């Protein structure tokens with residue numbers, strides 16, 4: 001059974017059709033990349049999978065390990081193992097990072113039937129993962145994402161991903177706004193999580209991220225659909241030729 | 251012919267006039283009381299055409315006066331013993347049960363050097379000037395709550411912190427109501443903080459749910475030059491109570507004053523704060539968090555009056571309104587002609603959780619000096635959908651996600667409390683309110 005199975009997915013926001021019959025299958029252990037011009041609906045796909053309420057699904061299905069995702073609340077999807085690293089992580093003033101992380105980790109552990117982590121165990125866990133991602137303890141003393149640079153916000157997304165131990169990771173332009181060092185840290189973080197029971201959907205505009213996170217499959221998305229699928233070489237072709245052909249295609 | 255329409259007396263007005271008029275008169279405060287009662291009889295309870303009471307029409311909200319409470323018996327004391335709030339803040343406790351001083355539940359032993367605490371009756375017997383001192387902190391114009399409180403003046407406590415005394419242990423004045431019958435209770439607390447003194451006063455109000463009792467309580471604060479005074483109030487009355495309160499303060503030069511009020515109780519409450527900057531270079535912070543549910547109505551009304559130069563005032567109020575609640579914030583900053591270089595900032599933010607909840611925000615500035623910095627703001631909003639989605643996308647269920655955001659909202663105000671133990675205790679109470687919330 002596929003890990004993530006999306007069939008003929010259609011969705012709109014504010015009466016605007018954005019996803020127009022999208023098909024996608026990600027098997028456990030695979031890394032898929034989605035590339036495509038701005039406005040093609042990549043973020044919309046990630047939001048629809050994660051359950052953002054502004055997006056109305058008008059047709060099709062999406063399942064995680066055979067279970068209907070679209071029926072579930074966003075937190076239930078996260079507990080089932082779906083994780084979205086946001087393109088634009090938002091600041092949450094007044095909510096301490098550690099409180100947030102601990103609430104999230106224990107909420108999903110509880111839903112998955114695991115024991116909640118004790119305070120010392122949790123702190124050890126966070127420290128270890130934060131260190132791998134070069135996230136300073138001072139950052140974690142601040143409210144969630146408040147005063148973080150663009151790169152720090154993206155690293156914080158990967159930290160959350162590491163802590164929540166998802167099955168299916170969707171990364172929405174995690175590379176945007178990162179310099180090359182930060183990009184490497186993020187890519188290493190993702191690569192460490194690659195596992196045979198875990199799948200990735202890496203949304204990116206540029207192939208440079210894919211030099212570090214080498215995908216098994218590359219898709220091109222245009223006007224709300226997957227219009228082409230190939231191997232890693234497809235990313236290089238797009239880098240060379242641009243998206244012009246696809247902006248008119250679909 | 252007299253064009254002014256004389257309003258009919260309400261049942262409550264008549265009951266107040268009768269009940270307070272028949273209280274036994276006592277020595278020094280006899281005149282004070284008689285004057286207050288005749289003011290009340292003339293002017294009565296406020297209604298919506300009285301500007302300051304526009305959003306809290308007491309004539310309508312308080313139709314009847316509950317009978318005066320009896321002196322607490324042994325069972326009332328036993329009940330009160332179990333029921334106070336903020337028990338673990340390491341404070342010296344002074345307790346009133348149903349309005350009466352309860353020596354059994356008060357600790358007046360081993361008072362720190364420079365600290366004197368007396369019941370109002372004892373203080374009046376000792377100090378013939380006291381009535382004048384109290385009257386020196388009268389509100390500038392007629393206020394029915396104050397008039398009634400003064401007309402009923404009998405029980406209370408006078409806390410005198412001598413010049414230079416540093417009292418580190420907080421003094422917690424507890425007003426506990428007991429029983430199942432609606433009663434009226436009155437209380438008066440007078441704090442005199444001497445020059446260069448330092449003290450922390452906590453005042454809490456609590457009582458049984460489902461009993462329509464009525465509290466009328468006045469806290470008067472005289473803060474001398476260079477003194478530092480912290481006040482934390484917790485209004486956790488029972489859910490059917492009416493709570494009418496005032497905190498009247500006057501601060502002297504270079505004093506530092508901080509106050510915080512947590513409001514979670516009562517079906518109807520009104521807290522009025524007239525605060526006078528009566529010296530130069532005073533720094534004062536007046537803040538609060540109000541958490542409302544079901545059909546509660548809570549009114550917070552401030553009048554911060556800068557008379558002399560160099561004052562700094564900070565007012566931060568957070569109101570969380572669930573269900574069908576109504577919140578009122580009226581905040582007036584006055585800067586008089588001599589109060590140059592005043593720096594006043596006032597903010598009232600409301601978070602609407604219930605679809606039929608309502609907030610009336612009325613911030614006002616009256617500035618008569620030209621070299622000042624004053625700002626006020628008022629916001630009303632719902633929980634942010636994007637923030638909620640972010641939290642829920644991390645596996646945090648709806649109620650917990652809401653709690654995190656609500657807590658961050660009111661937390662900013664609770665953070666203003668200086669004393670860590672008290673701050674934690676207040677946060678805990680606010681957390682309890684959150685835990686009891688049901689999500690829709």
Ligand SMILES: Nc1ncnc2c1ncn2[C@@H]1O[C@H](COP(=O)(O)OP(=O)(O)O)[C@@H](O)[C@H]1O
Nearest residue numbers: 013014018037038039040041042043044045054
């Ligand atoms: N919340 C929204 N409200 C209105 N239009 C939206 C919203 N989200 C996305 N869109 C529109 O949907 C289209 C696809 O956007 P998006 O999914 O962000 O594309 P991509 O991530 O591929 O750049 C764009 O035309 C965008 O303007």
Ligand SMILES: [Mg+2]
Nearest residue numbers: 042043087173
């Ligand atoms: Mg996008």
